[in-house]
Amino acid sequence: MKRILLSVGVASALILAGCGGGGDTKEAESKKAEDAKSAAAPATAVDDANAATLTGKVSFAGEKPAMKNIDMSANPACARAHTGGPQKSEEVVVNDNGTVRYAFVWVKAGVPDRQWPAAAAPVELDQEGCIYKPHVIGVMTNQDIKIVNSDPTNHNIHPLPKANQEWNESQPPKGDSKLKRFAREEIMIPVKCNVHPWMRSYIGVVGHPFFAVTGADGSFNIKGLPPGKYTLQVWHEKLGTKDVEVEVGAKESKTVDFELKS
Template sequence: MKGSYLFTALLIAAQGSYAGSIKGVVKAQLTSVPPAAAVKMADDPTCMAKHTKPVSEEKLVLDANKNVRYAFVSIKSGFPEGQVFRAPVEPALLDQSGCMFAPHVVGVMAGQGLKVLNSDGVLHNVHLMGKANREVNKAMPAFTKKMVLPGTNFAKPEIMALKCDAHPWMAGYVVVAANPYFAVTAADGSFEIKDVPAGNYVVEAWHEYLGTKTQNVQVGDAIATATFTLAK
């Protein structure tokens, strides 16, 4: 207890300021919501057998209140000039489950690795396409349960489209962020970016279908809130 208090005090002293968090919601402003396309898994009976209910594409996942799932929220600027961020040692996590990428959108920090699981026991291939980073195209045979893509695959910040050439409906994104302050929205559209040093930031919400919006957020020693309304 005493030790952790001391650690917190030292951390605050080192940063010169308190850290807070940014919490909020991403909403969609749409006059009509396009119906989610059904995924046709009939080509692969093994995939189909993994589901008891019909599966839909995850390009636009909204709840009843038009809150947006799988939006990527991140701090774009506002850090002291020349600040260097260290990539987490632990890789981010992506699964292939039910012949879908889970989660549909995953964030990694530049230089961080990505652990990819194959929970399905069928052949998948992880095909990542960016511009700043080199292409990744790695088969994951049925018996390969996991592989780790090193941080060198995600050296530069950008949005990388993800697909599986064995299953044309499998689609997702790996978003490479310049700093560790990002989050992907949950099913109710909510997000939280934790342990943000006090300051004034430009925060961006990006969604593959609804586009991008930014807003200024001031972080002090309390929770800062930010609501994004993305309109098509």
């Protein structure tokens, strides 16, 4: 039964890969190579019955930094979106419970080399009030990112990857959304906007589904891991990275807490 379900998952992932949006020739070639690699890899069934879980939180140590105001006065269409006062920079967001928001937690090493099925739904990255929402996202390799412009103004999305193909496209006010994907694992890809210098987001691209972005409670929950030894990493744009070695047995749930300092 489980095997049947997985086959369906893989099939739909392949269908999705087949009907992805255009892109230039280089991108198409690299996608072809990745698809070939995926097809060659054995599609091992995810053993849900024995899967382990890693949960925890990312705490902030030290004095809580003041959040900087973003000056949008040069762009009235952006400034008008913030009637309740200036937008705060999301570089370092410390939650009320002393945890860190927008930390990226992922299994850096130890995950078996398999064809992991990506979630069929794209991950959305919106531009609203002239900031990227959310500030940090995670996707699997070749999973769609749906880029939306909810603003009544132009944006120009410009990811700056090192391992993936760079691109740079404008999006008109409330224009059609764009579907984009990255073929290779990369932690992290900064995204800027060529129109608004303060706009910044980060995309984590991982070759497996074992990653999470911390939210308003600073916690993460990574499910479905095969039993094994792993390196779990937390990444934060200003507070750096930390690695922890962790071993999980079948059906085990382990807590790993991180602490980041400014």
